[in-house]
Amino acid sequence: MSYQALYRVWRPQRFDEIVGQQVITQTLKNALITGQTSHAYLFTGPRGTGKTSAAKIFAKAINCHHLKDGEPCNECVTCKAITQGRLNDVIEIDAASNNGVEEIRDIRDKAKYAPTEADYKVYIIDEVHMLSTGAFNALLKTLEEPPANVVFILATTEPQKIPLTIISRTQRFDFRRISTKDSYDRMVYILQQKQISFDDKALMIIARAAEGGMRDALSILDQTLSFGDNEITLKNALQVTGSVNHDLLNAYVTDISNQQVSQALETLEKVLAEGKDANRFIEDLINFCRNLLLYQQDPSLVVDQDLGDVDEQFKQFAAQLSAEQIYQMIDHLNETQQQMRFTTHPDVYMEVLTIKLAQPVQMKPLAADEKVAQPDAQAAQSNAEIDRLQSQVKKLSAQVQQLEQNHTENAKPQSVNRQTPTTKRRSREVKPNLAKIYPVLANATKQNLVQLKEIWPDLMSMLSVTQRALMHVAQPVAASEEGAVIAFNYAFLYEKAADDSELRELLSADIDKLVGHDLKIAYVDAEQWPQIRQSYIDQHKEDLQNSDSAAAHSSESVSSQTQAPADPLVTKAEALFGADTVEVKDD
Incomplete structure (x- = not known):
């Protein structure tokens, strides 16, 4: 070769x-x-x-x-x-x-x-x-x-x-990342030694796309030479790296800063129609916003770090957009970048992102006449809000005084009367699905529960941010080869999860990826779990004693010859839920 x-x-x-x-x-x-x-x-x-x-x-x-x-x-x-x-x-x-x-x-x-x-x-x-x-x-x-x-x-x-x-x-x-300028200078030296003509802007694009790696820069340069038949042009560099044309990038930022949603979507369509990578486009936008922030603080920072690639339109953006607006843009870009990691339809996320960027809160500066009229409108709205809040405070104060009087007269009965209906009402609203829970308990083992707890952090990382927040207060309490019981610390989150069939299917699919087989998921309120567990043991007491009579004398309890024989019911309970969670009390 x-x-x-x-x-x-x-x-x-x-x-x-x-x-x-x-x-x-x-x-x-x-x-x-x-x-x-x-x-x-x-x-x-x-x-x-x-x-x-x-x-x-x-x-x-x-x-x-x-x-x-x-x-x-x-x-x-x-x-x-x-x-x-x-x-x-x-x-x-x-x-x-x-x-x-x-x-x-x-x-x-x-x-x-x-x-x-x-x-x-x-x-x-x-x-x-x-x-x-x-x-x-x-x-x-x-x-x-x-x-x-x-x-x-x-x-x-x-x-x-x-x-x-x-x-x-x-x-x-x-070893630190190689600066864009150092990568650019090295590529210029190599191309001059090879006597190959090049476009300065094309080498800038390649140096930025390398992201601090000299080997990556030379690999992209090699690919651009092959694509352009030993010719380095801006068009070829954009095509190879997937970067966005500078004019399109400026047009996109202009559209979203002017809140022109339809035009911004049209510009986005042009970008995607050229085959540009959506993730690369977001990276370019984040880098563009970062340069705007640096330029607002010290223009020499961008000149040094990005090879002086600052045009008049860039300076205009830096003068028009405030730091808060740029921060908001970066937040939206980062959020979309995280969401696009697991999607096969990035164009949909890009369209939603464009709408968010073009319709932010207080994105467009106020005109002169609006600035004059705004204080009066804000003052009127503030006065109305103050009056409403004052009336609410008076009502709440009266209610607090009434409650204090009732508490003083008869504190304990009132406390019981206030709490009892709430407990009963919640018990009626939160009904566990015993048809799903009991089959899991019938075949549950401690080994399956331990295995599920070990993969639980990895399982949570595979969920979206919203789903992870919902499952953050949940944990597995029983597991078998075919199913698992998940307990929620809060009843209202348990109700919300019980209605989310998509979340249950996603959990089963993710468990399949981690352990090689899916599990049928059943939910339960953590406060109701001890009663459900005890109810199952009481209902199947005879079956448990018959099926586990041999387990009490297995090889795992060789030392039991000098001790009292183990209760088969306790043995089965420990096998189901783990010895550390089972407490035996004598009646």
Whole structure:
């Protein structure tokens, strides 16, 4: 295969070629110059920011005999062998596919042997956070006291998953996201070296779409070259990245800021008709709003971070829209972005979003004559509201005084009389469906209940925000292979959930995804659950005693030979609901 991707051809071979990580590269070069290198390093940061490239360059530099200013010569036999991946003393390991204890033990055993060709044996472990707990433990002692002439370089995108005992035994370097300007400058250099013409705005689009990853930027650039037949144009860059044309973006923001709903929907239709990705469009809008906020605070921030891409219309938006309006737009954008994660119809969400953005509260500035008339109208409305609230306060005060008098005369009877009807009324409104609950209790086991409780947090995360709020006060209290009983702490939420058939079907479908089979869901009020449970036990007392007579003498109670025999009814209750929730009281 003769052609190689740009990110492979232009992979850094010197510290100075690593983009946007000057502090890290200078620190490593100084350590090499002074001979104060560590035995273990941890490179962390987002993808495509130079972690693995820096590790390979460090492996060359520490073994190069012609080191100059901390940089490898890339001309000696050792440097060329490392560049080509032929040196046996530089071992690169992918922890994602070699994450077991045996692989790390093999590294630990081989690290004892001296290097064969180079001065140092270097182990580069990429995606080290994928190692298992046992593998980390096997690596721990070797990192603390490694053999002579051995260097470990660990690279990861998720340092929070690495045990602190590992991190404390390494020198940690945090690679930051590469700025848009640095990505742009690097692409300009590469295209000039390849003598390819390009459009500056096209490279800006690619640099923004890369989101801080140099490898991503070069991959998108490579794709744009292929799409445009070795020509970089703005149209090709927009087509490849899925970004929205600057004119369409300005037109959309103009329509929603002027509350022109129909025109905003037409502009949205044009955007989607061009095949633009809805999520990318939202990202562009959020970035646009963020730039507006920064420009209002300090125009130089946008000039520095977005390569000076500020036109007159952008300045007009920054002058017209207030910070509160921009905050409101960002809130709507974030909310829609979260909702679109699990939908197959993003265009519907985009249309709803457009209507929300074009019809916000107090979005349009008031005209001069409206500003004059507004205070009088507001004053009249405020006076009417004050009068109404004062009358309500008087009525409530009279009711409070009456209640205090009644309480003083006969406190306890009144308290009972006030509470009893409420309890009775709620018991009539909240009726448990025993036809669904009893079949679950007939086959319920503690193992099924424990399994359901373990997946309960994952199950809640799969629901929408509204459904999660409803189920937040609910928890499973009994489960079998075919069904489950969910108890609600509040009766009114139980009533609401009982009427929501869509929620019950969604819970069954999500449980099917998590455990491999669906469950028939039954709801119950938490206050009624103890009575329902006791009622079931009383009604099926004989069946429980007959079916569990052997269970009382099973292998799980070998020590019971020296103790009193267990009650079969208690044994069945513990099997259904768990021993920690069953309390035995003698009559």
